[in-house]
Structure formats: structure tokens, C-alpha cells
Amino acid sequence: MKRKKVSLLATLLVVSAIFTGCSFSGGDSKGASSGTTGDTGNTAQTASKELRLSVESEIKDLNQWAASDDVSFTVLNNIGEGLYRLDPKNEPQPAMAESSELSEDKLTYTFKLRADAKWSDGSPVTAADFKFAWLREMDPKTGTNGYSFIMTDYIVGAAEYAEGGSADKVGIEAKDDKTLVVHLKQPTPYFLRLTSLAPYFPMKEEFVKSQGESYALSPQNMLFNGPYTLTSVDAASGAVLEKNAGYWDAANVKVDKVDLKVIKEKSTALNAYKAGQLDRVLLQSSDVNASKSDPGFGTGINFRTTYLQFNLKADGVSNINIRKALEYSFDSKLLADQVLNNGSKAATGLIPDQMSATGGKSFREMQGDLITPDAAKAKSYWEQGVKELGKAPKITMLVADTSETKDVATFMQSEFKKNLGIDVAIDTKTAKARGQLMDNSQYQMAITAWGADYDDAMTYLDLWANHTPYRGNYENPKYDKLITDAKKETDEARRIDMLLAAEKILTAEDVVVVPIYFGGYSYLLSDKVEGLDYHPYGNPVDFKYASIK
């Protein structure tokens, strides 16, 4: 009896030992190496130029029709390429396309593809590859990243196709292997910028079909046409990219290998940077002051505005004076400089700092400051509002449970108390729950943020023309007309004027949203690295322009 038990237990122990022993290199199956063996990255390898970077969350998805997060775009942008690619100054430059022509009426683009544009299997990139990939993005059954609007809003017949219409009526023509013609619904001055985004990347139909369900699950199931190819990827630990020798501009790609690691803790990343295992690290606000004197210190801006969204159908905040009182009552400069302290800037409008307008000027330069905090003004608006309502409204602010948003909410709560003498309650929910409450119109005001999809004010202003509860149930014919007219306008200066007017209505006249801050970041960068410029929107970074001393 006893002996039997012992042998049973011994077997179990052995089994479990084998199980754990094997799983140490678990990620290695299907080539998705978790980097367990040999390759210790940081040692030696002085001969090849290697860039070692970290990302803050998992590499979710490398299927261009499903990916929607910055980390996936970071990888996709460097292993793939669209018709155009952003240069370090965020201007679109010909990439897969050699040149493009725009018709007189600004509605038809003709792209000539490069003769030496190749896939990593050696086959040429053709116009048909673009057509196939774009149609796939528009089809809700395959394009599940929520980005299809970025095509259906602009391309003739695309919206109808997305709702089950015919593919033949979509305004994308593959004239020959190297000529792609795109028909637009309305003049779109930023269309070339759009073509640099991952959802606009080409893909070879034959290859996708041959991979079936396993397409894009591992490097073996992928095809590359960008400056880099993917050697290994593991969602939770990172990816390794290697220079694509067949890339048309390979001569100008100076970094041979990019080792991208997933590190969720900023303090861990900082330690790894200090230990020489990373070339660049993002700082958390508590580390910023200590790092400011470091020669590698820098800050950058994202096209991401955090703002307060009012629900115009909710009690209290349906009153314009109450909304104005809240708008004027907090000083977001204090918030950005002292609470966030991470490179973020106080918002002076909804459209982020540095977003392009026209004539080389930024939208913010043209509009000027729409919001200046003023406690006295706030107080008088509040009293006016209370008079109109008959009593002081009770106000609750809905926020998501991320640490940054909670800090922002607490700061605003104290400002409301100080300048208006009111107690605003904070309702903290998970991001998903917050989203659902907003969808159901069950909120008074909520802190939320929007990251630009492309470099034009329309990426923001268009949102409030859809009248949904999420956007505060806002409906103003004057505003809607400005947006629809701006979409049709062929004169760029007039179009920008309309958008400037729309922003003013949204934030200053109707006070539907109160911009709080423009998102930014602080980082440390190794002095060996040059030209590693991050873009403020869309595809976050191009390793193509980086070099190592």
C-alpha cells in the first residue's frame, strides 16, 4: 500500500518536473521565440547596429485589418509600407508609390508604384495588392479594427461596399501592375498622409489566402515590404526586427536589428536603461525631475487631447452657464506642469499642439488660445446658472480607473472646490464600464481622451457631428453644416476657416467639451542613437531614419 502511494507521488513529481522543465522555453514553439535561449541581446554584437527599445504593452496583433493599438502599429509600420511614409518632420514622402498625380477637381489620385517595390518573398508589390488590402479593411467581416471609416469616409463607393454593396463600384482601380487610381468622394488634402497608416498598407491576396486562419500569427505567416522584416515575436515579451535587404531604400536604412521588449513597469524600464539594456526609455512623472539634467532627456507631444465631455441631456450640466463656469474654473497649466509633469501641456483648445492647418502654420497658431482660466468669471457664470436652474446642481464626474486619469480628476475636483466652492463627486469605473455608461447617456460629465488618427483637425471635429450620447448628445445644425461644408470645400484656406469656426463653437460657444491637456511624454535617449524621431499620431515611430554611432 505504502509503496504504491510513494510510486504514484513520485510519478506525479516527475511529470510536473518535466512539465515545468519544458515550459521554460515554452514560447519557442511555432517560432514565436520568447527569447529564452542563447541570444542575450545586450552582450557583444558591436559590429551590427542594434537598437534596443521597449514598448509599454503587449504586441497585440500584427494583422493589419485587426490591429488598432499603438504598439502593434509600431511594429507594422516598420515591417510594412504604404504608398507614402511620414518623414521625420511628419510630412508624407513617396514610399511604395514613386509619384502621385492629383486631378484638377482634386478627386482622383493616380499613383505610380516603384519598379523595385518588392515583397519579402521576392515578388513585386502591385496595384492589385493595394486594392485587395483596402477592400479587406472596409469589409466589416475582415476589417475589425474599427478603422474602416478612414477609407469609407473618403473613397467613392466604399461606404456602400462596407454595408454589403458591390466591390466593383468602389473607386479603387488597379489599371496595371504599377498604376493605382483612387477616386475620392470629396477633396481630401490629407489623403497622402492617410496612405501612410497601417490600415492603408498593401497585402498580397494569394499569400493571405494560402495562410488561412494562421495569417499574421507568427513571422512565418507574414509577408513584409517595409524597411524591416520580423524575425521573432511573442506578444508578451517582444519582437525582433531585422533589416530587409530587399527593401527599395535599403541603402538608407542604417540600423540592422531592432530588439523591441515589452515592459509594463516604467521603473523596470528605467533600471534596464541604466543597466545599459535599453537605448530609450519613457519616464514616469516621479522620475522626471531627477532625470532633467541627463543629457539624454527630452520631451515630445502626442496628438492626444484629454477633455471633459458634458452630456447636454443630463441634469445641471444641460445649462450653458454651469458648463461655462466649470470650463473657466480650473487652471490646467498647474495640472500639466505640477501634477502630470511628464511633457504634457495645458490645452488651449481641442485640436492638439503642432497639428497642421495650412500654409505651414499649425492649427493652434491660427486659432490662438480659446481657453484661459478665470476664477472670477467662473464664479459669476455659476451664480447665473444657479439662478436659472433655481438651485445649485449636484455634479458627478465620471472617470476611468487609470492612475493618470484619477490624478487629473482629483486635481479638477480641488479646483472646482477652490474656485466655485462646490463639491463635485468622482465616479471611478473601469474603462469599459465608463464607455458603456457614456454610450447609454448615463453621465453628467466624463473625462475622456481622443488620439488623432491623422494629421488634420477633422479627426477631432468630425466626432461631434454624429449626435451620439458618447459625444454628449450634441446637435447643432450650424456646427454640422460647417463640418459637411468643410468636407466638400476645395479651397484649403476656406476649409481651415470652417474648422476653426467649428472648434470655437464646440469649446467656447456651446461648451460641449472642455479641453484639459495635450498628451506628452518625457524620455531618456542613449547618446549613441540619432534620428529616432517619434511621430505624434498614427504610426508612432520609424526605425528607418535612426542611426547608431
Added chain:
Amino acid sequence: MKRYIGIRIVYLLLTLFIITTATFFLMKALPGTPFDEEKLQQLPQEQRQMIYASYGLDKPVGVQYVNYLKNIVKGDLGTSFFYTGQPVKDIIMSRIGPSALIGLQAVLLGLAIGMILGIIAAYRHNSGWDYATMIIAVLGVSVPNFVLAALLQYFVGLKWGLLPVAFWESYPSSILPSIALCVGVIALIARFVRTEMLEVLEQDYVTTAKAKGLGFARIMFQHVIRNSLISVITILGPIVVNLLTGSLVIENIFGIPGIGSLFVDSIKMNDYSTIMGITIFYSAFYVFVMLIVDLLYGLVDPRIRLASGKE
């Protein structure tokens, strides 16, 4: 014995079924969908519906549940929503390795050191050894493992450069996280062993053994330690399950692609299939370990016999 294990396995399956069902419906009660709803906001309602439908999320919860169960019986855990298209089984398998290795090392190390400390403390009761051990135990229980992890990372990894700061690249990567995790185990085990041993040392059979003139080693190993182990085994079950299934905090601090962070993320992202997959995996593992613990009782404690009369 066989009959006993058979009955236990039936219970095991029943428990799993109940846990699966409860988790499924609780999970469906979470607000939101597995998608980036802010982005989907921009699509017309019909297109959003089509996206939900392509994942079968448009059907009533009851129907979704039955479909899920059917697949489970076939051994199919489905594909992840978050990591689009990746089979949940593959994701769990690739993530459990690092967590299990760190957890197993922490358990073995913690068990060994904890027992030694506990035995010394009990044997040298009320001596300096005893007090020193108990101070270690109290510290071990009260210092949170993430504080220890951060200190280890800073000093051992960064300042002294002895071991990797983070990442999961080679065997040495697993050492610091294992140490960070095992301190709590040491403390817990040491205290249990000490208390239990003090009690056993007072027992009549120990006095008898001494009176019979048995050697020191024989008394200690055959009578005292063996009988003190019963309580250790009781707490060992949950400790093993906890540690082998990953620790979110330790995994994040050391940048380890483990299952602890996967589970928390999947809940945050409403990744239904992954939540279910890990729940089933966790509970199956837990129930299995509990079974082993019960079997171990019989091994160390002659007073506990499991229907073994016939043998």
C-alpha cells in the same frame, strides 16, 4: 483507493462545471465588449453589428454558453479576442512556462529554507536562534514581495550587476523573481513548522521514543518532523497553486511574459475566451492539487487512512 480517486475525479469535473458556468455568466455581465469601442463608435450601427456577429456575440448569452460548452467538450478553448486569432490554448501554454518555473523554484526554495528555519527554531526553543528565526518570519510576512522585488532589482540587478535586471532571456532571469516570491513562503512555512513541532515534541510518543533509547536522528525524522508536516501540507496546496499560476506584480516588475498578467489583462479587455480558458486551467489545477494534498495526508499521517481496509 482506486474507488476513492474515481469519486474524487467525478467531484472534480462537477466542480469545474460549476466554476465554468458561474464565470461565464459573471463575465458576460461585465460592461462593454472585447473591442476598442471608442474606435467602433465611428462606424455605423449596422457595421458594428456585423463585427459582433462575426464573433457570435450577437446571440443570446444562453446560446453563447451552450456553444462554448460544446467546444470545451471537444477540447477547443476558442481563439482570443485581444490577440486576434491566436488560439487560447497556445497563449496559455506559452505563458504558463515562465510563471510555473518561477513559482516552482519559489516553492521549493521557500519550503527548504522555511523548514530548516522552523526546525531549528523549535528545537532551540526560546534561544537566540528561535528569536532570530521568528524575526525573519515576521519580516518575510510583512514586507510585500513587490517591495522586495524592486530592491532586488535595484541592488542585485542594477548596482551590483550580478543578475539580469529584468526580461526573460536565459535561466538567470528567473532567479530574482523566484527569490522575491519565496520569502513569503519561507516565513509562512517556518512559523507553521515551529508551532507544530513544539506541539509534537510534547507528545507522549516522543517521550516513549526517547525512553526506548532511540537515536536523536531517528526520533527527529521518524517521529517529530514527519508528524509536524501535516499542517505544512495543508497550507502547501494553496501556496503551490498561487505561486505556480503566476503573480501579476512580480511578472510586471521583472517584465516576465507570465500568466498572472495575462489573466488580469484579459479581464480588463473583456477577452472572453481567454478569461474562460485561464479560469478552467486555474480551477482544474487547483482541484488537482487538492487531490494530491489529500493523498499526501495518508502518506505522512498513519492516522488518516483512506478506505484502505481491503489492501
